Amino acid sequence: MGQFFERPCNINFDSRYVVLETEKFAQGGARMLQVVMKILMFHVTEKMYLGDRKSPVILKIDEGWKLLEGRDSKFVEDVSRRARKYVGALVTGTQGVDDYFRNPAAAAVFANSDWLFMMSQKKESIAALSKSERVVLDDYQMRLLKSVRRDDERYSEVMIFGPGNINSIGRVTLDRFSIASYSTKGEDYTRVGELKEFYGSMGLGSNDLVMALEHMKLEYLYKAAGHTPHDANKMARDQVLGVKLLKNMERLSSPFLQ
8 A cells, every 4th residue: 555655646636627536446445445435535625725716627526426425424424515706606516316325424415405406217116216305306407307308429418407497408429439438338448448458559750549448449340330240340450550551651741850
């Protein structure tokens, strides 16, 4: 554990956008993660509470149920109650509404939220939500929620509830390169890793990840056009390598590099 704390800090909390990934710390055990979370909480709240109250600070917690049901739920509750005072905001994401009602602190986070975003839900989940009365929806809002759809290959929708009787549906549509970049599916993650290793082994520079994602995009498009997976893979590979080699030739022939 010592190697994580003896090295210089590589996080710049003065940056406009900071991403804190704790998955590797969780692999070190619950106690390890608790220590790291305490340190991160201290820095995050210090930035928000001791700031100039001019620059908005938004704290986003993905997979928020991990904090809402643990010892750190009080920290999240405190931020939900105080953030607005310091020109801040708290955004939490969980797998379901029930995660906000497992303890009083989590319920307070839900109660202090003006905005509610809900992804596509199963019919059973919507029925259970209506029956629980934890989120009160009128007939119109219920119809909107039931209409929310998701197509993993094309788009994803979200139901938006906000102050002032705001009820709307938003849709995110991405290109194939972005879908490959953002996908958290196990098979996509594995495929990108395999392609990254393949292109990296060819010694074509440090763009192996970009080449892997471009390959994923082209492979999908070729399969959608009716080509077999084997042919789609070969055509995508040939196109990615062809473009890369062409760019290298152009760079070497540039008069600025001669």
